[in-house]
Amino acid sequence: MSGYLNEFLYGYYPYVAVTVFLLGSLARYDLAPYTWKTGSSQLLRRGQLRLGSNLFHIGILIVFVGHLVGLLTPIAVFDAFGIGHGFKQVMAIVVGGVAGLMCLAGIAILLHRRLTDPRIRRNSSFADNAILILLGVQLLFGLLTIPLSLGHLDGSEMVKFMAWAQRIVTFQGGAAAAIADVSFVFKIHMFLGLTIFLVFPFTRLVHVWSAPVRYILARRGYQIMRTGGGGAVAARETAARLAARRPACG
Ligand code: HEM
Numbered sequence: 001m002s003g004y005l006n007e008f009l010y011g012y013y014p015y016v017a018v019t020v021f022l023l024g025s026l027a028r029y030d031l032a033p034y035t036w037k038t039g040s041s042q043l044l045r046r047g048q049l050r051l052g053s054n055l056f057h058i059g060i061l062i063v064f065v066g067h068l069v070g071l072l073t074p075i076a077v078f079d080a081f082g083i084g085h086g087f088k089q090v091m092a093i094v095v096g097g098v099a100g101l102m103c104l105a106g107i108a109i110l111l112h113r114r115l116t117d118p119r120i121r122r123n124s125s126f127a128d129n130a131i132l133i134l135l136g137v138q139l140l141f142g143l144l145t146i147p148l149s150l151g152h153l154d155g156s157e158m159v160k161f162m163a164w165a166q167r168i169v170t171f172q173g174g175a176a177a178a179i180a181d182v183s184f185v186f187k188i189h190m191f192l193g194l195t196i197f198l199v200f201p202f203t204r205l206v207h208v209w210s211a212p213v214r215y216i217l218a219r220r221g222y223q224i225m226r227t228g229g230g231g232a233v234a235a236r237e238t239a240a241r242l243a244a245r246r247p248a249c250g
Contacts, residue, residue: 001184001187003180006176006180007177009187009191010175010179010187010190011175014175014194018197021198021200021201024201028201029206048109048113049113051106052107052113053106055109056102056103057106058099058103058106060103062095062099066092066096070092070158071162071165073162075159085154085156085159086153088158089152093150097146107136108136111129111132111136114129127202127203127204128203137192138192138193138196141185142189145185148183148186157186160178161179163175163179
C-alpha cells in the first residue's frame with residue numbers, strides 16, 4: 001500500500017468516520033427520534049431470533065469491550081500491573097476468538113432468518129440486510145487475523161495497533177506510520193471497522209445509543225413524548241415545565 005493511501009485510510013479516515021458517527025447520531029436523534037430503534041421483527045420466528053440475537057449480542061459485547069480495553073489502555077498500565085505483551089496477545093486471541101465465533105454464529109442465524117422467511121424479508125430494508133452482512137464480513141476478517149497473530153505471540157504486532165489507536169484518540173501524528181507494515185488482513189479489518197462507525201447513524205445500529213441516552217434522560221427528569229416528528233423538542237419542553245413546577249429548595 002502506498003504511503004499516501006496508508007496515511008489517508010489510517011491517519012485521516014478515522015476522524016471522518018468518527019465525526020459522521022457522532023454528528024450523524026445526534027442529527028438522527030434530534031430530527032427523527034422514533035426511527036431510533038431496532039426495527040424489530042420479533043413477533044416472527046421467535047425461537048430462531050432469541051438464539052441468534054443472544055449469540056450475536058453476547059459475542060459482540062465481549063469483542064467491543066475487548067477492543068476498547070485492548071487497544072486504548074496505555075501500554076504503561078499493562079506494564080505497571082506486570083501483564084506481559086505475550087499474555088495480552090494470547091488473551092486477545094482466546095477471548096476475542098471465542099466471542100467472535102459466537103457472534104458469527106449469531107449473525108449467520110439472524111441472516112438466515114431475515115433472508116429465508118418471506119414475511120421478514122419483505123419487512124427488511126436494504127440497510128437492515130447490508131449492516132448484518134458488513135458485520136459478518138468484519139467478523140470473518142477479525143477471525144482471519146488470529147492465524148497471523150499466532151505468528152507473533154510475543155505481542156510485537158499488537159503493540160503497533162495499540163500505538164495506532166492511542167495516537168488517533170490523542171490527536172498525535174504518526175498513527176498511520178505505526179501500522180504501515182502490518183498484513184493487509186489487519187488493514188482490511190481496520191478499514192471495515194472504521195466504515196461501520198461511518199454508516200452507524202444510517203442503520204438500525206443507532207439503537208445501541210438507547211441505553212445510555214435513556215439513562216441520562218431519566219436521571220435528568222426528561223420524558224419522551226410521542227408527538228409525531230418533534231419528540232426531542234417535546235422532551236425538552238416537558239423537562240422545562242417540570243423544572244418550573246418543582247418548588248425552589250432552601
Ligand atoms: C474501528 C474498529 C476496529 C478496529 C480498529 C479493530 C482492530 C482489530 C485488531 C488490531 C485486531 C487484532 C488484535 C490482535 O491480535 O492484537 C482485531 C481482532 C479482531 N476483531 Fe477487530 N477491530 C475493529 C472492529 C471490530 C468489529 C466491529 C468486530 C466485530 C464485528 C471485530 C472483531 C474482531 C475479532 C473477532 C478479532 C479476532 C480476535 C481478537 O483478537 O480479538 N473488530 N481487531
